[in-house]
Every structure is written in structure tokens, then in C-alpha cells.
Amino acid sequence: MPVVELHLIKGYGEEDKRRLGHALTDAVRFVLPAPLDGITVMIHEMAPDAYYRGRDTKTPAPALPDPAEVVRAYLAAMEARDLDAARAMQGDGFTMYFPGTGPMADLSELIDWARPRYSFVTKTYDGFDAMPGAGDTSVVYCRGTLSGEWLDGTAFSGIRFIDRFELIGGRITRQDVWNDMGEMRGRT
Structure with a gap:
């Protein structure tokens, strides 16, 4: 062994x-x-x-934070709409991609993109998977379901999602989001 x-x-x-x-x-x-x-x-x-x-x-360098915990804290800050706390977890050159979008670099762009789609959304997590990426990059996947409210006040739930994050030095540099929200919009 x-x-x-x-x-x-x-x-x-x-x-x-x-x-x-x-x-x-x-x-x-x-x-x-x-x-x-x-x-x-x-x-x-x-x-x-x-x-x-x-x-x-030599003295030891400080350990990096657990990348999965950084992502959890970032997502919690986003859900609470504490955008300053979320921004503090982003690294240089941060970009995010959501379904049907090109790259966005600021959380205000995400808020503007989401405004005509739904009133609010929350996430229920099924799991977080963290792993080393290329070079100094850490990769975290989180997956689960989305719940919330469409613009007309109708509730939705059980919509699958998966997010992929890249972190360098304990800060998020990229977020990619995939979900079935577009497939479910108008069905509930």
C-alpha cells in the first residue's frame, strides 16, 4: 500500500x-x-x-484558503447581495460567463443581465468539488438546483445548475455558469 x-x-x-x-x-x-x-x-x-x-x-509561506470555502463564501455574499464582499474575493482579470452571455467583468453587469429574467434566485447545493488546475489555478465545481421567482411572481424550483470557478492565490478569477433556467422559463 x-x-x-x-x-x-x-x-x-x-x-x-x-x-x-x-x-x-x-x-x-x-x-x-x-x-x-x-x-x-x-x-x-x-x-x-x-x-x-x-x-x-526559511519560514513557511501561509497556506492558501480552501478554494471550495472561498467559492461558498462568494456565493453566499452574492445571494445576500453583498456585492462588495463578493468583489473582495475576486482576483485580477475576473471574468464570468452566464448562459447566452459573453464575458462580464463586473457584478453590476450580472445584475443588469438578470433583471429582465427573474425577480430573485437562490441555490441549493448538492456538492462542491475542488481540484488543482493548470499552473497555480485551483478549480471548483458546485452543483445543485435553483429556486426563485419569475418576473410575473410565479415561483420556480428544482432547476439544475453547475458552476465552475477558477481561483489563483485564493481569489476567484473566472466563473462559468450552466443551468436549465432557459429551458424552464415559461413552463411553471
Whole structure:
């Protein structure tokens, strides 16, 4: 069974180490058909003065935030219409694509696009999947259903959606949205 050993400079919190252990376990299972309890991950910590690179001791860089939690917080801010909080989670060059749109760079564009479509929408989440992307990018998919109210006051619910997010350095740089709202509009 696979054994993974990781050496870290002391300074990371328990949650950071837990996330590393889970990510390394998942990385092994992505390639090898090992059972979950057949994979051992050992994290060895060393004092900062016990590690040298280029004749200098080093201190650990802070851990990145959990990308799935960043996306959850962003979506919660959007649903609460706390656009300033949502903007604070966006990275340089942020772009978003919704069904039938080209790229939008500011949340005000999204609000304007949605205004003639529905009164409000909320999301119920079935799951979040986070994974490494190319280079420094993290990718998060979230999926579930949409509920809300059409402009005529009619309620809707159970509309499928999937969102894909790209994050760099813990900030969202791209959002792609797919849903069945166009297929359901006018049916309820």
C-alpha cells in the first residue's frame, strides 16, 4: 500500500495539515486503485532553524484558503447581495460567463443581465468539488438546483445548475455558469 511522506517547516495549523493529508490521499487514489485505509500519509515537521536553502533559514509561506470555502463564501455574499464582499474575493482579470452571455467583468453587469429574467434566485447545493488546475489555478465545481421567482411572481424550483470557478492565490478569477433556467422559463 502507498506511503507518502511530507516534510514541512513548523508553522502550519492543524487544519492546514489535515487538508494536506486529505489532498495527498486523494492524489494517490486518483492514480492508484488503493483503498482509502490503505494509504498512509506521514507529515514530518521540522523547526525553521533546521532547514536551510541557499545558506539561509526559511519560514513557511501561509497556506492558501480552501478554494471550495472561498467559492461558498462568494456565493453566499452574492445571494445576500453583498456585492462588495463578493468583489473582495475576486482576483485580477475576473471574468464570468452566464448562459447566452459573453464575458462580464463586473457584478453590476450580472445584475443588469438578470433583471429582465427573474425577480430573485437562490441555490441549493448538492456538492462542491475542488481540484488543482493548470499552473497555480485551483478549480471548483458546485452543483445543485435553483429556486426563485419569475418576473410575473410565479415561483420556480428544482432547476439544475453547475458552476465552475477558477481561483489563483485564493481569489476567484473566472466563473462559468450552466443551468436549465432557459429551458424552464415559461413552463411553471
